[in-house]
Amino acid sequence: MSLGTTFAVSLVGLSGHLVEVQAHLAASVPGFTLVGLPDTALSESRDRVRAAIASSGIEWPQRKITVNLSPASLPKAGSGFDVAIAVAMLAGARRISVADPERVVHIGELGLDGRLQSVRGVLPAVAAAVAAGLRDVVVPAQDADEARLVPGARVVGVGSLAEIAALYGAEVPGIVLPSATARPTRSGVARRAEGDLRDVLGQEQARRALEVSAAGGHHLLLVGPPGAGKTMLASRITGILPDLDESEAVEVTAVHSVAGVFDPGQGLIRRPPYEDPHHTATAAAIVGGGSGLPRPGAASRAHRGVLFLDEAPEFGSRVLQTLRQPLEHGELVIHRAAGSARYPARFQLVLAANPCPCGLGIGKGLECSCSPLVRRRYFARLSGPLLDRVDVQVEVRPVSRVDRGGGTDVESSATVAARVAAARAAARARLAGTPWVTNAEVPGTWLRERLGPDPGLLAGIDAALDRGTLSLRGADRVLRLAWTVADLAGRGAPSRGDVGQGLALRTRGHHG
Template sequence: MGLGMTRAVALVGFTGHVVEVQAHLAASVPGFTLVGLPDTALSESRDRVRAAVASTGLTWPQRKITVNLSPAALPKTGTGFDLAIAVATLAGAGVLRAADVAGVVHVGELGLDGRLHPGRGVLPAVAAAVAAGFRDVVVPAADAAEARLVPGARVVGAVDLAQVAQSYGASVERASGVDGAVAPARTGEVRRRDGDLADVLGQDEARHAIEVAAAGGHHLLLVGAPGAGKTMLASRLPGILPDLTEREAVEVTAVHSVAGVFDPGGGLLRRPPYEDPHHTATPASIVGGGSGLPRPGAASRAHRGVLFMDEAPEFGGCVLQTLRQPLEHGELVIHRAAGSARYPARFQLVLAANPCPCGQGVGKGLDCSCTALARRRYLGRLSGPLLDRVDVQVEVRPVTRVERAATTPPESSAVVAARVRAAREAASVRLRSTPWRTNAEVSGAWLRSRLGADHGLLRDVDAALDRGTLSLRGADRVLRLAWTVADLAGRDAPTRGDIGLGLALRTRGQHG
């Protein structure tokens, strides 16, 4: 009888769990049994591992092999357990020393020729291993650069199973036809270059709304005619946001690694991500889905960045309603038959919409061919509960001839980003003893408690509440905007003018 044991990592959504891979070899009728809640892809590892060992030039043990993935109650998915199963089996057969492999984490999919293929989620898997006290990790060579981004990890990148066996002292000669070439790395998305606000002519009100949204982390709705510049403005928002902190960079990179869209060649993702799904997107593509345990969707890939939904009323109603949970809680919990997955989703939502189906209902709307009912139905697709969670709502008017002929160049993203950075720093000082990071997250009660004794500051907000143009939640969001306006102006607290500007940004200037 032989017993070999090593470690692997099971990813359940965004969270990694270290798994003990135990291989028991008994002198009985040869066979291979895999237990511990494996999914279909993992169950097939029996054939991949047997072929990979033979291709490596090692002898497959002709015994009854039972491999247990402990804890057995935790669902295991994917092909990343292949290497750990092979190493544990070889250790149980005496080919590798059991003591050498017991404390090492092995992550990787094996090909039939013994080569190691890259996979998804290497960064969060390695991070989970290090957090559990296992610093020595073996991964496919194509994933080594990503694994080394985790602080404290001692990473070995291996080309194939033969190289892994040799590193533990086994005498291995690759079988004929196996060249040990490195499997190609996963192709990540090309990192975008943010456009510059200097490209935007005129649009002073909309530019200021973008700046306020960036400074306070507020959600944003842009309403305007086609060609007014809504998409251009939204695409410039990530360029004026501050860089991600070290913790945020690891968090965002881990999400993109699980989603399979991360290119480790550029290191950790330091800039806020930007996602702009098409209006034909399904709920699963936005919040996450797939067979078995769900994978992250656009909302999670936009974590700590911007989720832009152009032509927002054209999105399906169920798609828009699924955003209410992440807007409130900053995370998505997705339940499927195979289990539940929890992904972070604290993003800035930017919605863009035409004022009516024909798009010409701006200003006096003289060129609009839509009926009043058609207008109401069109914007009515954006439900009240969703819009109530969007702090900044502005109208983007067409650029005038005077603005096009202006000789003073518009401010660049670098200039605006400096003001945004200063405002964020002011807010962080004020919020340093709280669980919040930006004004958009702060509770209204906490903000009201810092306004002082001048109750006249809220006179305009109270009037809007009395008229019914503002809800209680909307009143709190006006206060958040007022604090952001004050931070941008370098004031310690908002004035009545700041609150009035916050009210105008909240109600598209229609507060009367």
């Protein structure tokens, strides 16, 4: 009887759990049993491991082999355990050193020819291993760059199982193995080029709304006719957002790694991501899903960045309702039969909508051919509870002839980004020691306690509450906007003008 052990990592959402892989070989009828709650893809690793060992020129042990993945109660999914299973088995069969792999984490899928294949989620898996005290990690050569992004990890990138066996002292016949293939290009990997605000003609109010949204992390709704520039404005918001700090960059990169849309050659993702799913997208595509343990959707991939829903009323009502959880809590918990996964989803929501089906019901709506009932029904698809969570709601009017003429005084994204960065720094200094980073996250009670002594400061908000054009939640959001406007102006607290501007940004337009 002999035993070989090594380690792998099981990812549940973004949480990595260390898994001890134990291979027990007994002198009995030859067989191979895998226990410890493996899913279907993991159960198939028995055949992959057998073929990979044979292709590597290593003799298969003719014994009763039992591989246990401990803790046995933790659900395990995917093919990333293949290498660890093969190494534990070879150690148990004394084909390689028994002691060397005991404190090493092995991540990777095996091909039938013995090559190591790239897997998803390498960055959060390696981070979990280092956090658990295991710094030595063996990964496929294609994933080595991604693994090395984790501070403190000692990474070895290998192309084949034969290389790993040689690493642990085995004498491997000099057979020619196919070289490791380059990591395939994944859909969605290319970073989006950020457009410049200088390209937007006119639209002073909408540009101001964009700046305030970026400075305070506020959600934004743009309502206007087709061709007014809503999509162009929304696509430029990431260009005025500040870079992600180190911890945010690691978090965002981990989400994209698990989703399989990360190119390690470009290093950590340091710019806020931008996701713009089509209005035919399903709820699973937006919030995450899939068979087995769910994968992150567009809302999680937009974490610390922007989720843009163009033609928002055209999205299914179920899709829009699923956004209420991440808007409120900054994360998504997805439950499936195989287990639940928790993904961060603290994004800025930007909605663009036509005022009615024909798109011309802006202002007095004299050219609109829709009946009042049709208009109400169309905009009612954006439910009250969802709209109530959107701080900034503005109308985008058609561009006039004067605006089309352009001008040299149009501000660039870099100029606006500098003001946004200064406002964010002021908010961070004020919120130091609290769990909040931006004004959009702060409860109204905390902000009220820090207002100036002016008794009439909130008169405009109180009047809007009395008229019913503002809910209590809306009143708090106006207050948050007022603080952001004050931060942009370099003031220590909001003035009456700032509150008025916050009220205008919140309640402009007939949609309330």
